[in-house]
Amino acid sequence: MSGPFSDLEDTIFSDKSVLTEDYQPEEILERDEEIEEYRYALQDVLFGRAPENIMLYGKAGLGKTAVTTYMMNALKAEAEERKQADDLYIHELNCNGKTLFVVVRQLVNSLLPENASEFPKRGLGTSDAFEELYRQLDRVGGTHFLVFDEIDHLDDVNTLLYELPRASSNGHITNSQVGVIGISNNYTFRQSLSSKVKDTLMENEISFSPYNADELQTILRDRADRAFVDGACDRSAIAMAAAISAKDMGNARQAIDLLRVGAKVAEKNEDRKVEDDHIESAKELVQRGRLSNRVRDQTDHAQYILETIAHLEQQKKTPARSKDIKAYYEKVTTEWGSEPLTTLKSIQDHLSDLHMLGFLQRSEQNDGERGGRRYEYELDLDPQIIIDARKEVESE
Template identity: 40%
Template sequence: MGLFEPDTNIYRDRDILREDYQPEKIVGRDEELQQYISALQPVINGDQPSNIFLYGKAGVGKTACTGYLLSELQSDAEEHDVDITTIRTNCEDLSTSYQVAIQLINELRSSEEHVTTGYSKRQIYEMLWEELDKVGSTVIIVLDEVDHINDDSILYQIPRARANGNLTEAKVGIIGISNDFKFREGLSSKVQSSLCEKELQFPAYEAAELRDILRQRADIAFHDGVVPDAVIAKCAAYGAKDAGDARQSLDLLMETGDIGVEHQAEQLTEAHVDEARDSLEKSRVVEGVNGLTHQGQLVLYALLILNEEGKTPTRARDVQPQYEMVCERAAVDPLVPRRMRDHLGELAMLGIASRTERNKGEAGGRYYEYSLDTSPELLLEALEETVDIVGKTESIQKRFGDQLS
C-alpha cells in the first residue's frame, strides 16, 4: 500500500467548496438578483447596456451572482438571436487605467497578438476601440475589484466612447465590482455623471442565508449523511458573527471536512467545527501578522499592550506614546503620527483590529477609536519575535506569565 490513498468516506467532491465553483443556482440573494436582472434587461432588448456597479464586503455574493446571471444572459441571448460578448478582468494587480486597457486588448486578441507596455496611452486606447469595434454588437466588460485602479480615466473613456466617436459598432457596458462602499465618492464628478447608472448594494449574509448556501454546497461536496444540520448551523453562525461572509463559512466547512478525514470520522461533528475554527483563526492571524512591516508589528504590539491595560477602545493619539515606547525598546525611530495611523488603518482592514468612528459634535469633533478584534493569545504567538526584541511590559507578563517564557 502506498503512502497516499484516496479518501472516500467524507468527500464526494471537495472542489465544490472552493471559491471558483459556480453554483447552478444562487441562494440567499433573491432581492439582489431581481435588481440585477432589471439592470441587465436592456441587453436582451439589443439596447445599449447600462453601467452597473456592485458594492459589498468580500464573500457576499457579488462575483457569484455576476457569473450566474451573465451565464443565463448569454444563454437567453442566443435563444433570442442577440449577440453578446463578455470580458472579465480582475483588477487586483492592475493599478492604472493604462494597465486595464492593455489587459482588455489582450483578452480580445489571440496570444500571438498580445501587446505590452511601451505604447502611449492614446495608442493603447485606439487599439482598444479597434478591438471592441471588431467584436461589434453588445460587449459587457466586468471589472472585478475595480477599486484597485488608482485613476478613473478608463471609467470615463469607455462609457463615452460612442458619444466621442471612438466606437461605431460596439455597444459597451461596464459592470464594476468593489468591496469599497465609498469607491464612487473618490471618482471625479464627470465620471460619476456618465458612469454609475445602476448601483446595487450587497449586504452581509445573515445566518439563515448562510445555512442555505452551506447546505446547497454540502449536499454536493459530501457523501450523504456526513454533514448533519447542527454542523451546518454552527458553521453558518460563526460566519454570520464574523462578517456575514460566505467565503469564510465555506472555508470553515472545508476545514471541518478535512479534520473529519484526518480523524477518520464517518460523520462530522460540532467538535470538528470548533477545531477547524481554531485552526483557521490561527492561520489567519499568523499570515496577517507576518504580512505586516516591522513598523506595523510594533504598532500592533503597542495596541496589544493598551488592550491588556484595559485602555481600549482608544484613539490614535493615545496609541502614539505607547508606540513610541515600543520603538525605543526596539531601537528604531518611530513614525510620525500620520504614518502610525496608516498602520492602525491597515490592522483594521485586515480584521486584526476594529475601527469605530465617533462623532462628538462641534465640541469633540469626529475621530476613530481602535480596539483589538483578534485573540490576544494568538497575537502574542504571532508576534513572538517582536516580543523578544521589545520585551514584556508588566501588563503582558502579568496576563500571560509563563506562556511567554
C-alpha cells in the same frame, strides 16, 4: 508492500470541490432580490440597446462575484437566441494589486486576433493602451461587458470610470457598445470617486447585505448534500457553522470554509461524520486563515505598515503616533529590500485606510492649544498573524 497511503480506503467526501472558493454553483441560493435587480439592469442588451453600467457593493463572501458569473453566463446564452441582440462578449478582470495600465493592457490582449503580438509591457503609456483598446473593440464589434472585480483596489479608478462609459459619446468607438460592471467590497466606494465620474457614470447600484443564519443554513445544506457521502455530515454541524458565520460577518465563504475545514478535522481524527466539535475546532483555524488572507490582499506598503505596528505591539510600544510608525516602517522596508514611502502624509493615508478596513484601532489625542490633535494607532488583531502572513508573502 505497504506505504504511507496504503491504509486509505474511503473518504467522507463525494465531491470536495463543492466546498472550494473556485466552485460556481449552477443555482444561486438566497439572492433572489439581487438577481432580479441584476436582471432588470441587464435586459437592454437583449433588445440591441446600449448596456447600462452596474456597480455591486458588499463585503467579501456575500455572493457578488458568483451572482455576476451566473448572470453573465445566463445573459450570454439568452443573447445567442435573440435576433435583436448583438454579439455579446464578457471580459472579467480582478483589479487587486494592478495598475490602470495593466488592466487596460489585459483587456487589449483579450481582444487581439489570435496571431497578433501582445500589447507591449513597456514603452507605451496608459493613453496608448486606451487607444488600442478602442480600436480592438470596434474591430470586434458587438456589445462588451467589462467586469472589474475588486475595482476599489485599482490605483486610478477615476480615469477608468470616466473613459469607458463615455467611449461612445466621445467618438472613441463607433462599431461597438460597452457596459462597465464594478464589484466592490467597500460600501463607500462611490463617495471616493470624482464628481465628474459620479455625474457621467449613471450606474445601477446593487447592494449585497450579509446573510442571516437561516440563509446560510440553506446554502450549507445544499453544499453538504453535494460534497459529502450520505450521512457524513450532521445537520447540527451545519447549523453551528451557519450560526458562527451569521454572528461574525454573515459571510457564505466563511461558513463554507468552516464546513470544509471541519470535515478535514473529522478525517484527520478518523471520524466518519462531521459533527459540532469538528466545526468548533475549525473555527480558530478558519479565522486565522481569513485574517492572513486579508493581510496578503493589501498593497506592499500597507503590509509593511501592518508589520511595523505588529512589531511595535509585541514590543508594547502601541498605541503609536504616525511619526513613530514611520520611523520603524522605514527600517522594515529596508530589511525587505524595498524603497520606503518618503512623506509622513503618505504613511498617514495608509494608516487611515487600514483603520477604515478594520485592521487598526485609532484613538484621538489632544495635546492642548500648542500641540493640537493627533491620532494614535494599534492593531485590532493578533500581531503574530500579521508577522506570519508577511513571512509567507516574502518567501513566495
